[in-house]
Amino acid sequence: MGKITMGLDIGFSSIKVVVLSTDGKNKKLVSLGHVVSPSPGIVSDSDLDLEAVANAIKNLVSEVKAPTKDVIIALPESRIFTRVIYDLPYLSDDELGQAIRFAAEEFVPMPVQDVNLNYQVIFRSPQKGPKSRTVVFVIASSKMLVNKYLKVLGIAELKPVVIETEVIAATRSLISTNPYSPTTLLVQLGATTTDYAIVSEDLILLTRSISTGGNALTRAIAQNFNFELVQSEEYKKVYGLLEDQLEGKLFQIIRPIIDVIAAEGKRVIQAHEIQNRQIPVKRVVLTGGGSQLPGLVRYFTSVLELEVQEADPWSTINIDPSLKGKLATEGPLYSVAVGLALKQI
Numbered sequence: 001m002g003k004i005t006m007g008l009d010i011g012f013s014s015i016k017v018v019v020l021s022t023d024g025k026n027k028k029l030v031s032l033g034h035v036v037s038p039s040p041g042i043v044s045d046s047d048l049d050l051e052a053v054a055n056a057i058k059n060l061v062s063e064v065k066a067p068t069k070d071v072i073i074a075l076p077e078s079r080i081f082t083r084v085i086y087d088l089p090y091l092s093d094d095e096l097g098q099a100i101r102f103a104a105e106e107f108v109p110m111p112v113q114d115v116n117l118n119y120q121v122i123f124r125s126p127q128k129g130p131k132s133r134t135v136v137f138v139i140a141s142s143k144m145l146v147n148k149y150l151k152v153l154g155i156a157e158l159k160p161v162v163i164e165t166e167v168i169a170a171t172r173s174l175i176s177t178n179p180y181s182p183t184t185l186l187v188q189l190g191a192t193t194t195d196y197a198i199v200s201e202d203l204i205l206l207t208r209s210i211s212t213g214g215n216a217l218t219r220a221i222a223q224n225f226n227f228e229l230v231q232s233e234e235y236k237k238v239y240g241l242l243e244d245q246l247e248g249k250l251f252q253i254i255r256p257i258i259d260v261i262a263a264e265g266k267r268v269i270q271a272h273e274i275q276n277r278q279i280p281v282k283r284v285v286l287t288g289g290g291s292q293l294p295g296l297v298r299y300f301t302s303v304l305e306l307e308v309q310e311a312d313p314w315s316t317i318n319i320d321p322s323l324k325g326k327l328a329t330e331g332p333l334y335s336v337a338v339g340l341a342l343k344q345i
């Protein structure tokens with residue numbers, strides 16, 4: 001079957017797994033699945049809660065019959081710190097390590113010795129000179145957070161081979177697969193957070209995360225209609241932002257929350273365009289379970305005044321025809337897991 005890789009996305013509302021294979025040329029979907037996350041889940045620090053997450057993962061992985069124990073995982077955007085550093089002179093790799101530690105003190109709200117620092121060079125002048133410079137994308141993750149994920153995977157009897165971030169993974173499955181992608185705002189609507197990234201030519205230039213996600217919509221519906229959460233969730237998925245449904249009542253309730261999410265997207269675009277006037281954002285890609293909200297693409301198109309697309313992480317992967325229909329609608333749910341599996345293929 002060639003090489004096999006497994007991507008695991010441990011979300012607040014659900015845990016997703018995707019197994020891909022390759023014969024060196026073609027990539028193929030082997031299996032996939034998702035399971036509801038136990039509550040409170042991976043955000044907890046208690047051993048009992050983490051064991052529950054580990055067991056859910058273990059069951060899911062055995063259900064999809066993954067023929068490997070190696071797994072690629074992502075840290076949530078909301079728990080890490082990223083920054084693009086523009087104002088560095090020309091630096092060698094050694095000097096860069098030093099400079100990044102120094103710069104991290106400014107944007108990481110914890111002692112630098114307690115974080116892992118990773119970076120990606122975005123631009124480096126070909127040689128040293130008075131005008132030459134280095135631009136880097138820096139990712140800082142707390143060592144405690146990483147250890148927690150390692151512990152959970154250990155209990156699940158899996159071996160993490162790479163740890164990335166959700167936005168890096170989603171960028172790989174949604175944007176890097178198309179060489180003609182214009183500068184894009186990626187918006188990932190999860191259960192508890194919405195993450196944003198500006199991506200240009202494969203490079204992430206800016207990321208942001210806010211603590212408003214799909215669950216905030218469900219809660220607002222429950223409060224206003226005096227519904228149970230399960231019923232609110234159903235209403236949300238069926239009527240969403242469709243103004244002509246239920247006399248526009250649902251639209252009225254959730255619109256202010258969607259406006260918060262859209263306004264942050266606008267701010268991210270503005271912040272990017274101040275630094276990079278020459279590569280304005282041309283398109284928005286929506287992903288995450290919350291992006292399936294009926295009417296969302298249309299609403300975002302009118303508010304952001306840009307082309308808005310739904311995520312399709314399967315564009316470069318061969319899929320059994322019997323699965324195609326199902327995956328077309330579940331695409332946005334698997335963007336991170338697909339991106340993770342693509343990392344080592």
Ligand SMILES: Nc1ncnc2c1ncn2[C@@H]1O[C@H](COP(=O)(O)OP(=O)(O)OP(=O)(O)O)[C@@H](O)[C@H]1O
Binds near residue numbers: 010011191292293
């Ligand atoms: N068809 C749908 N319409 C609207 N919202 C939906 C739909 N399907 C799922 N959602 C919402 O998507 C959210 C879950 O998305 P997702 O699975 O991407 O989150 P997660 O990765 O588990 O969470 P997080 O990223 O916050 O850890 C929930 O709020 C859920 O209500």
Ligand SMILES: [Mg+2]
Binds near residue numbers: 010011012
């Ligand atoms: Mg998620």
